[in-house]
Amino acid sequence: MNYSNKYIIIYSSVMVVTVAILLTFVAIGLKPQQEYNRRVEKMQNILSSVHINTTTKNAEDLFKKYIIKQIVIDSKGNEQKNIVAFDVNVEKQIHLPQEKRLLPIFICKTDNNEIKYIIPVYGKGLWGPIWGYVALNDDKNTVFGVFFDHKSETPGLGAEIATLEFQKQFVNKKLFDENGNFVSIKTIKGGAPKNDEHGVDAISGGTITSDGLTKMLFETIKPYENFLKNKNIEL
Amino acid sequence: MSQKEPLFSSKIKNTFLGPLNKNNPITVLVLGICSSLAVTVQLKPALIMAISVTIVIGFSNLIISLIRNTIPSRIRIIVQLVVIAALVIIVDQILKAYVYDVSKKLSVFVGLIITNCIIMGRLEAFALGNKPWPSFVDGIANGLGYGIILIIVAFFRELLGSGKILGMTVIPDFLYKAGYENNGLMILPPMALITIGVIIWIHRSWNKTLIEK
Numbered sequence: 045m046n047y048s049n050k051y052i053i054i055y056s057s058v059m060v061v062t063v064a065i066l067l068t069f070v071a072i073g074l075k076p077q078q079e080y081n082r083r084v085e086k087m088q089n090i091l092s093s094v095h096i097n098t099t100t101k102n103a104e105d106l107f108k109k110y111i112i113k114q115i116v117i118d119s120k121g122n123e124q125k126n127i128v129a130f131d132v133n134v135e136k137q138i139h140l141p142q143e144k145r146l147l148p149i150f151i152c153k154t155d156n157n158e159i160k161y162i163i164p165v166y167g168k169g170l171w172g173p174i175w176g177y178v179a180l181n182d183d184k185n186t187v188f189g190v191f192f193d194h195k196s197e198t199p200g201l202g203a204e205i206a207t208l209e210f211q212k213q214f215v216n217k218k219l220f221d222e223n224g225n226f227v228s229i230k231t232i233k234g235g236a237p238k239n240d241e242h243g244v245d246a247i248s249g250g251t252i253t254s255d256g257l258t259k260m261l262f263e264t265i266k267p268y269e270n271f272l273k274n275k276n277i278e279l
Numbered sequence: 280m281s282q283k284e285p286l287f288s289s290k291i292k293n294t295f296l297g298p299l300n301k302n303n304p305i306t307v308l309v310l311g312i313c314s315s316l317a318v319t320v321q322l323k324p325a326l327i328m329a330i331s332v333t334i335v336i337g338f339s340n341l342i343i344s345l346i347r348n349t350i351p352s353r354i355r356i357i358v359q360l361v362v363i364a365a366l367v368i369i370v371d372q373i374l375k376a377y378v379y380d381v382s383k384k385l386s387v388f389v390g391l392i393i394t395n396c397i398i399m400g401r402l403e404a405f406a407l408g409n410k411p412w413p414s415f416v417d418g419i420a421n422g423l424g425y426g427i428i429l430i431i432v433a434f435f436r437e438l439l440g441s442g443k444i445l446g447m448t449v450i451p452d453f454l455y456k457a458g459y460e461n462n463g464l465m466i467l468p469p470m471a472l473i474t475i476g477v478i479i480w481i482h483r484s485w486n487k488t489l490i491e492k
Contacts, residue, residue: 059358059361066369070373078372
Protein backbone atom coordinates (compact mmCIF):
# COMPACT_ATOMS: atom_id res chain seq x y z
CA MET A 45 0.00 0.00 0.00
CA ASN A 46 1.13 3.52 -0.66
CA TYR A 47 0.96 6.00 2.14
CA SER A 48 1.28 9.74 1.80
CA ASN A 49 4.16 11.60 3.38
CA LYS A 50 1.73 13.31 5.71
CA TYR A 51 0.52 9.96 6.98
CA ILE A 52 4.09 8.76 7.57
CA ILE A 53 5.07 11.89 9.48
CA ILE A 54 1.97 11.82 11.67
CA TYR A 55 2.34 8.08 12.18
CA SER A 56 5.93 8.31 13.36
CA SER A 57 5.27 11.34 15.56
CA VAL A 58 2.38 9.63 17.33
CA MET A 59 4.45 6.48 17.75
CA VAL A 60 7.45 8.30 19.21
CA VAL A 61 5.35 10.35 21.63
CA THR A 62 3.45 7.27 22.81
CA VAL A 63 6.66 5.36 23.42
CA ALA A 64 8.26 8.32 25.19
CA ILE A 65 5.31 8.68 27.57
CA LEU A 66 5.30 4.96 28.29
CA LEU A 67 9.03 4.86 29.02
CA THR A 68 8.82 7.92 31.26
CA PHE A 69 6.20 6.24 33.39
CA VAL A 70 8.25 3.05 33.66
CA ALA A 71 11.42 4.94 34.55
CA ILE A 72 9.72 7.10 37.19
CA GLY A 73 7.82 4.16 38.63
CA LEU A 74 10.93 2.01 39.11
CA LYS A 75 13.28 4.77 40.21
CA PRO A 76 12.86 4.40 44.00
CA GLN A 77 13.66 0.69 43.83
CA GLN A 78 16.73 1.27 41.65
CA GLU A 79 17.91 4.05 43.92
CA TYR A 80 17.56 1.70 46.88
CA ASN A 81 19.60 -0.98 45.08
CA ARG A 82 22.39 1.51 44.49
CA ARG A 83 22.43 2.50 48.15
CA VAL A 84 22.59 -1.13 49.24
CA GLU A 85 25.43 -1.76 46.83
CA LYS A 86 27.34 1.20 48.24
CA MET A 87 26.85 -0.12 51.77
CA GLN A 88 28.12 -3.54 50.65
CA ASN A 89 31.17 -1.95 49.07
CA ILE A 90 31.98 0.10 52.15
CA LEU A 91 31.68 -2.92 54.42
CA SER A 92 33.74 -5.06 52.10
CA SER A 93 36.71 -2.70 52.64
CA VAL A 94 36.69 -3.75 56.32
CA HIS A 95 36.41 -7.44 55.37
CA ILE A 96 32.74 -7.80 56.27
CA ASN A 97 30.86 -10.01 53.85
CA THR A 98 27.31 -8.99 53.15
CA THR A 99 24.40 -10.03 51.01
CA THR A 100 21.90 -7.63 49.49
CA LYS A 101 19.48 -8.68 52.23
CA ASN A 102 21.55 -8.03 55.36
CA ALA A 103 23.70 -5.14 54.06
CA GLU A 104 21.52 -2.43 55.54
CA ASP A 105 21.43 -3.98 59.03
CA LEU A 106 25.15 -4.73 59.07
CA PHE A 107 25.90 -1.23 57.87
CA LYS A 108 23.93 0.22 60.79
CA LYS A 109 25.66 -2.15 63.18
CA TYR A 110 29.28 -1.59 62.15
CA ILE A 111 29.39 1.98 60.84
CA ILE A 112 29.04 3.81 64.11
CA LYS A 113 29.55 7.29 62.74
CA GLN A 114 29.76 9.12 59.43
CA ILE A 115 31.43 12.50 59.30
CA VAL A 116 32.22 15.04 56.61
CA ILE A 117 35.31 17.20 56.98
CA ASP A 118 37.04 19.87 54.91
CA SER A 119 40.69 19.75 53.89
CA LYS A 120 41.71 21.53 57.13
CA GLY A 121 40.19 18.72 59.13
CA ASN A 122 37.19 20.63 60.45
CA GLU A 123 33.96 18.75 60.69
CA GLN A 124 31.15 19.97 58.46
CA LYS A 125 27.84 19.70 60.22
CA ASN A 126 24.49 18.89 58.64
CA ILE A 127 25.87 16.85 55.78
CA VAL A 128 25.50 13.08 55.69
CA ALA A 129 28.70 11.42 54.50
CA PHE A 130 26.78 8.66 52.75
CA ASP A 131 25.04 11.17 50.49
CA VAL A 132 28.20 12.99 49.39
CA ASN A 133 28.89 12.31 45.73
CA VAL A 134 32.63 11.71 45.61
CA GLU A 135 32.64 11.85 41.83
CA LYS A 136 31.54 15.50 41.91
CA GLN A 137 33.87 16.43 44.76
CA ILE A 138 37.09 15.46 42.96
CA HIS A 139 36.49 18.14 40.34
CA LEU A 140 36.52 20.88 42.99
CA PRO A 141 39.71 22.50 44.28
CA GLN A 142 41.06 20.75 47.31
CA GLU A 143 40.00 23.46 49.79
CA LYS A 144 36.39 23.35 48.69
CA ARG A 145 35.90 19.61 48.75
CA LEU A 146 33.59 17.83 51.15
CA LEU A 147 35.47 14.83 52.47
CA PRO A 148 33.33 11.98 53.77
CA ILE A 149 34.68 9.50 56.31
CA PHE A 150 32.93 6.40 57.58
CA ILE A 151 33.94 5.25 61.02
CA CYS A 152 33.60 1.57 61.64
CA LYS A 153 33.81 -0.40 64.86
CA THR A 154 34.75 -4.01 64.22
CA ASP A 155 33.81 -7.03 66.30
CA ASN A 156 37.07 -6.64 68.30
CA ASN A 157 36.09 -3.06 69.15
CA GLU A 158 38.78 -1.64 66.89
CA ILE A 159 38.11 1.67 65.18
CA LYS A 160 38.63 1.84 61.40
CA TYR A 161 38.40 4.90 59.19
CA ILE A 162 36.99 4.31 55.73
CA ILE A 163 37.79 6.82 53.01
CA PRO A 164 36.06 6.73 49.62
CA VAL A 165 38.31 7.13 46.57
CA TYR A 166 37.41 7.87 42.96
CA GLY A 167 39.48 8.15 39.79
CA LYS A 168 40.00 7.23 36.18
CA GLY A 169 40.98 3.86 34.74
CA LEU A 170 41.61 3.11 31.09
CA TRP A 171 38.05 3.05 29.76
CA GLY A 172 36.03 4.65 32.50
CA PRO A 173 35.80 5.51 36.17
CA ILE A 174 37.28 3.38 38.93
CA TRP A 175 36.41 3.83 42.58
CA GLY A 176 36.73 2.19 45.92
CA TYR A 177 37.08 2.46 49.67
CA VAL A 178 40.25 2.42 51.75
CA ALA A 179 39.94 1.37 55.38
CA LEU A 180 42.64 2.55 57.79
CA ASN A 181 43.51 1.35 61.28
CA ASP A 182 43.12 3.78 64.16
CA ASP A 183 46.71 4.98 63.66
CA LYS A 184 45.27 6.60 60.49
CA ASN A 185 48.24 5.29 58.57
CA THR A 186 48.17 1.53 58.17
CA VAL A 187 45.72 0.09 55.64
CA PHE A 188 43.29 -2.41 57.12
CA GLY A 189 41.61 -3.31 53.87
CA VAL A 190 40.53 -1.92 50.51
CA PHE A 191 37.78 -2.36 48.02
CA PHE A 192 38.03 -1.35 44.35
CA ASP A 193 35.55 -1.55 41.54
CA HIS A 194 35.38 -0.26 38.00
CA LYS A 195 32.86 0.56 35.32
CA SER A 196 34.41 -0.93 32.21
CA GLU A 197 38.06 -1.98 32.60
CA THR A 198 39.31 -4.83 30.39
CA PRO A 199 38.35 -8.23 31.83
CA GLY A 200 41.42 -10.22 32.83
CA LEU A 201 43.64 -7.12 32.73
CA GLY A 202 42.57 -3.83 34.29
CA ALA A 203 39.45 -5.43 35.73
CA GLU A 204 41.70 -7.43 38.07
CA ILE A 205 41.68 -4.47 40.47
CA ALA A 206 38.28 -5.71 41.59
CA THR A 207 39.63 -9.10 42.65
CA LEU A 208 40.42 -10.13 46.21
CA GLU A 209 43.90 -11.28 45.17
CA PHE A 210 44.84 -7.76 44.11
CA GLN A 211 43.14 -6.06 47.03
CA LYS A 212 44.79 -8.33 49.60
CA GLN A 213 48.16 -6.79 48.75
CA PHE A 214 47.17 -3.46 50.29
CA VAL A 215 46.70 -4.83 53.78
CA ASN A 216 49.30 -3.43 56.22
CA LYS A 217 50.72 -0.96 53.68
CA LYS A 218 51.28 2.54 55.00
CA LEU A 219 50.21 5.96 53.71
CA PHE A 220 52.92 8.00 55.50
CA ASP A 221 56.68 7.43 55.57
CA GLU A 222 58.79 7.45 58.80
CA ASN A 223 59.08 11.25 58.68
CA GLY A 224 55.34 11.68 58.52
CA ASN A 225 55.19 12.71 54.86
CA PHE A 226 52.23 11.61 52.81
CA VAL A 227 53.47 9.19 50.14
CA SER A 228 50.32 7.15 49.49
CA ILE A 229 50.52 3.64 48.02
CA LYS A 230 51.79 3.00 44.53
CA THR A 231 51.33 0.16 42.10
CA ILE A 232 54.75 -0.86 40.86
CA LYS A 233 55.28 -2.31 37.41
CA GLY A 234 57.29 -5.52 37.50
CA GLY A 235 56.39 -6.13 41.12
CA ALA A 236 57.00 -4.29 44.39
CA PRO A 237 60.00 -5.21 46.57
CA LYS A 238 59.02 -7.52 49.41
CA ASN A 239 59.39 -5.11 52.29
CA ASP A 240 58.07 -2.02 50.48
CA GLU A 241 55.55 -0.40 52.78
CA HIS A 242 54.16 1.87 50.09
CA GLY A 243 54.06 -0.33 47.03
CA VAL A 244 52.04 -3.20 45.63
CA ASP A 245 52.41 -5.23 42.44
CA ALA A 246 50.82 -3.57 39.43
CA ILE A 247 48.72 -5.68 37.08
CA SER A 248 50.52 -7.13 34.07
CA GLY A 249 48.79 -5.85 30.97
CA GLY A 250 46.82 -3.38 33.03
CA THR A 251 49.36 -0.58 33.25
CA ILE A 252 47.01 2.32 32.59
CA THR A 253 44.46 1.05 35.08
CA SER A 254 47.24 0.48 37.64
CA ASP A 255 48.61 3.98 37.10
CA GLY A 256 45.09 5.38 37.34
CA LEU A 257 44.71 3.58 40.64
CA THR A 258 47.96 5.04 41.99
CA LYS A 259 46.85 8.50 40.92
CA MET A 260 43.39 7.97 42.40
CA LEU A 261 44.80 6.93 45.78
CA PHE A 262 47.20 9.86 45.93
CA GLU A 263 44.79 12.52 44.77
CA THR A 264 41.74 11.54 46.74
CA ILE A 265 43.49 10.72 50.02
CA LYS A 266 45.81 13.74 49.93
CA PRO A 267 43.07 16.23 50.99
CA TYR A 268 42.55 14.13 54.12
CA GLU A 269 46.18 14.75 55.17
CA ASN A 270 45.34 17.19 57.97
CA PHE A 271 42.76 14.85 59.39
CA LEU A 272 45.04 11.83 59.16
CA LYS A 273 48.00 13.61 60.76
CA ASN A 274 45.96 14.84 63.67
CA LYS A 275 45.96 11.86 66.01
CA ASN A 276 43.78 13.53 68.63
CA ILE A 277 40.54 14.16 66.83
CA GLU A 278 37.76 13.35 69.23
CA LEU A 279 34.89 11.30 67.97
CA MET B 280 -15.13 -13.86 6.88
CA SER B 281 -13.00 -16.93 7.17
CA GLN B 282 -13.75 -19.40 9.88
CA LYS B 283 -12.12 -18.64 13.19
CA GLU B 284 -9.11 -20.79 13.89
CA PRO B 285 -9.04 -22.70 17.19
CA LEU B 286 -6.58 -21.34 19.74
CA PHE B 287 -4.35 -24.40 19.61
CA SER B 288 -4.67 -25.68 16.06
CA SER B 289 -2.06 -27.92 14.48
CA LYS B 290 -0.69 -24.89 12.64
CA ILE B 291 -0.09 -23.11 15.92
CA LYS B 292 1.53 -26.27 17.24
CA ASN B 293 3.93 -26.28 14.31
CA THR B 294 4.63 -22.59 14.79
CA PHE B 295 5.49 -23.35 18.37
CA LEU B 296 7.57 -26.49 17.88
CA GLY B 297 9.53 -25.35 14.83
CA PRO B 298 11.92 -22.98 16.63
CA LEU B 299 12.50 -25.56 19.32
CA ASN B 300 13.75 -28.11 16.84
CA LYS B 301 14.20 -27.79 13.10
CA ASN B 302 14.21 -23.98 13.00
CA ASN B 303 16.13 -23.34 16.17
CA PRO B 304 17.50 -19.80 15.99
CA ILE B 305 20.90 -20.70 17.39
CA THR B 306 21.73 -24.22 16.26
CA VAL B 307 20.07 -24.10 12.84
CA LEU B 308 19.83 -20.46 11.84
CA VAL B 309 22.99 -19.51 13.79
CA LEU B 310 21.57 -16.21 14.99
CA GLY B 311 22.10 -14.56 18.36
CA ILE B 312 25.51 -16.16 18.79
CA CYS B 313 27.12 -13.03 20.24
CA SER B 314 25.03 -12.88 23.40
CA SER B 315 24.99 -16.66 23.79
CA LEU B 316 28.78 -16.61 24.07
CA ALA B 317 28.85 -13.71 26.45
CA VAL B 318 26.24 -14.48 29.08
CA THR B 319 26.60 -18.23 29.50
CA VAL B 320 29.42 -18.36 32.04
CA GLN B 321 26.87 -18.95 34.79
CA LEU B 322 23.38 -20.36 34.74
CA LYS B 323 21.57 -17.51 36.49
CA PRO B 324 22.42 -14.69 34.04
CA ALA B 325 21.70 -17.08 31.16
CA LEU B 326 18.30 -17.85 32.63
CA ILE B 327 17.44 -14.18 33.08
CA MET B 328 18.71 -13.39 29.59
CA ALA B 329 16.59 -16.21 28.13
CA ILE B 330 13.49 -14.94 29.87
CA SER B 331 14.19 -11.33 28.85
CA VAL B 332 14.70 -12.21 25.20
CA THR B 333 11.59 -14.42 25.17
CA ILE B 334 9.47 -11.61 26.57
CA VAL B 335 10.89 -9.06 24.15
CA ILE B 336 10.40 -11.28 21.08
CA GLY B 337 6.94 -12.37 22.15
CA PHE B 338 5.61 -8.91 22.76
CA SER B 339 7.35 -7.15 19.89
CA ASN B 340 5.89 -9.80 17.57
CA LEU B 341 2.48 -9.26 19.11
CA ILE B 342 2.60 -5.47 18.89
CA ILE B 343 3.95 -5.38 15.35
CA SER B 344 1.36 -7.90 14.27
CA LEU B 345 -1.43 -5.82 15.83
CA ILE B 346 -0.38 -2.67 13.97
CA ARG B 347 0.93 -4.44 10.83
CA ASN B 348 -1.79 -3.03 8.57
CA THR B 349 -1.11 0.56 9.60
CA ILE B 350 2.69 0.53 9.23
CA PRO B 351 3.87 2.35 6.10
CA SER B 352 6.31 -0.10 4.52
CA ARG B 353 8.86 2.64 3.86
CA ILE B 354 9.46 3.15 7.58
CA ARG B 355 8.69 -0.35 8.82
CA ILE B 356 12.24 -1.11 10.01
CA ILE B 357 12.23 2.09 12.08
CA VAL B 358 8.85 1.21 13.56
CA GLN B 359 10.12 -2.27 14.44
CA LEU B 360 13.23 -0.85 16.06
CA VAL B 361 11.22 1.61 18.14
CA VAL B 362 8.99 -1.18 19.42
CA ILE B 363 11.94 -3.46 20.21
CA ALA B 364 13.96 -0.69 21.83
CA ALA B 365 11.05 0.40 24.00
CA LEU B 366 10.49 -3.16 25.22
CA VAL B 367 14.19 -3.70 25.87
CA ILE B 368 14.42 -0.50 27.89
CA ILE B 369 11.43 -1.57 29.97
CA VAL B 370 13.00 -5.00 30.59
CA ASP B 371 16.34 -3.37 31.45
CA GLN B 372 14.70 -1.01 33.94
CA ILE B 373 12.80 -3.86 35.58
CA LEU B 374 15.98 -5.94 35.88
CA LYS B 375 17.80 -2.99 37.44
CA ALA B 376 15.03 -2.62 39.97
CA TYR B 377 14.45 -6.23 40.97
CA VAL B 378 17.54 -8.31 40.12
CA TYR B 379 20.26 -5.69 40.40
CA ASP B 380 23.21 -8.08 40.72
CA VAL B 381 22.22 -10.07 37.64
CA SER B 382 21.60 -6.91 35.66
CA LYS B 383 25.15 -5.82 36.51
CA LYS B 384 26.50 -9.12 35.19
CA LEU B 385 24.49 -8.88 31.98
CA SER B 386 25.58 -5.23 31.63
CA VAL B 387 25.48 -4.17 27.99
CA PHE B 388 23.98 -7.41 26.75
CA VAL B 389 20.51 -6.46 27.89
CA GLY B 390 20.75 -3.30 25.82
CA LEU B 391 22.13 -5.34 22.96
CA ILE B 392 18.94 -7.44 22.82
CA ILE B 393 17.82 -4.61 20.53
CA THR B 394 20.31 -5.73 17.93
CA ASN B 395 19.66 -9.45 18.41
CA CYS B 396 19.10 -10.67 14.86
CA ILE B 397 16.50 -13.20 15.98
CA ILE B 398 14.06 -10.47 16.97
CA MET B 399 14.28 -8.36 13.81
CA GLY B 400 14.23 -11.58 11.80
CA ARG B 401 10.99 -12.78 13.36
CA LEU B 402 9.33 -9.38 12.96
CA GLU B 403 10.22 -9.19 9.27
CA ALA B 404 9.55 -12.82 8.47
CA PHE B 405 6.54 -13.56 10.59
CA ALA B 406 4.81 -10.77 12.48
CA LEU B 407 4.35 -8.48 9.45
CA GLY B 408 2.35 -11.15 7.65
CA ASN B 409 0.49 -13.02 10.37
CA LYS B 410 -2.28 -12.48 12.88
CA PRO B 411 -1.46 -11.45 16.46
CA TRP B 412 -1.95 -14.82 18.18
CA PRO B 413 0.25 -16.92 15.85
CA SER B 414 2.82 -14.10 15.91
CA PHE B 415 2.89 -14.10 19.68
CA VAL B 416 3.33 -17.89 19.76
CA ASP B 417 6.06 -17.67 17.15
CA GLY B 418 7.87 -15.04 19.20
CA ILE B 419 7.66 -16.96 22.45
CA ALA B 420 8.77 -20.17 20.71
CA ASN B 421 11.79 -18.49 19.17
CA GLY B 422 12.68 -16.98 22.52
CA LEU B 423 12.45 -20.41 24.11
CA GLY B 424 14.48 -21.99 21.32
CA TYR B 425 17.18 -19.40 21.98
CA GLY B 426 16.82 -19.76 25.73
CA ILE B 427 17.09 -23.56 25.78
CA ILE B 428 20.44 -23.48 24.02
CA LEU B 429 21.62 -20.69 26.31
CA ILE B 430 20.66 -22.70 29.37
CA ILE B 431 22.28 -25.93 28.11
CA VAL B 432 25.52 -24.10 27.34
CA ALA B 433 25.48 -22.23 30.65
CA PHE B 434 24.78 -25.46 32.56
CA PHE B 435 27.88 -27.17 31.21
CA ARG B 436 30.06 -24.07 31.43
CA GLU B 437 29.17 -23.42 35.06
CA LEU B 438 29.40 -27.09 36.00
CA LEU B 439 32.76 -27.75 34.36
CA GLY B 440 34.20 -24.25 34.71
CA SER B 441 33.34 -23.45 38.33
CA GLY B 442 31.97 -26.74 39.68
CA LYS B 443 28.71 -25.03 40.53
CA ILE B 444 25.08 -24.95 39.47
CA LEU B 445 23.20 -21.70 40.07
CA GLY B 446 26.00 -20.63 42.39
CA MET B 447 25.84 -23.76 44.58
CA THR B 448 28.84 -26.07 44.64
CA VAL B 449 27.88 -29.48 43.27
CA ILE B 450 31.24 -31.14 42.66
CA PRO B 451 31.94 -32.91 45.94
CA ASP B 452 35.07 -32.12 47.91
CA PHE B 453 36.64 -35.57 47.66
CA LEU B 454 36.84 -35.26 43.89
CA TYR B 455 38.94 -32.10 44.27
CA LYS B 456 41.10 -33.90 46.80
CA ALA B 457 41.51 -36.77 44.35
CA GLY B 458 43.03 -34.32 41.89
CA TYR B 459 39.99 -33.06 39.94
CA GLU B 460 40.25 -29.47 38.83
CA ASN B 461 37.80 -26.97 37.37
CA ASN B 462 38.46 -26.32 33.71
CA GLY B 463 39.37 -22.64 33.52
CA LEU B 464 38.95 -22.68 29.74
CA MET B 465 35.22 -23.30 30.13
CA ILE B 466 34.84 -19.82 31.60
CA LEU B 467 36.30 -18.18 28.50
CA PRO B 468 34.24 -17.44 25.35
CA PRO B 469 36.01 -19.95 23.02
CA MET B 470 34.58 -22.89 24.96
CA ALA B 471 31.08 -21.45 24.59
CA LEU B 472 31.55 -21.56 20.84
CA ILE B 473 32.83 -25.12 21.00
CA THR B 474 29.96 -26.14 23.29
CA ILE B 475 27.47 -24.67 20.82
CA GLY B 476 29.28 -26.53 18.05
CA VAL B 477 28.89 -29.79 19.95
CA ILE B 478 25.17 -29.07 20.49
CA ILE B 479 24.75 -28.42 16.76
CA TRP B 480 26.51 -31.71 16.04
CA ILE B 481 24.29 -33.68 18.42
CA HIS B 482 21.18 -31.88 17.12
CA ARG B 483 22.01 -32.80 13.53
CA SER B 484 22.86 -36.42 14.18
CA TRP B 485 19.54 -36.73 16.00
CA ASN B 486 17.44 -34.86 13.41
CA LYS B 487 18.82 -36.15 10.10
CA THR B 488 16.65 -33.80 7.99
CA LEU B 489 18.93 -30.95 9.00
CA ILE B 490 21.96 -32.42 7.26
CA GLU B 491 22.67 -30.68 3.97
CA LYS B 492 23.09 -32.96 0.95
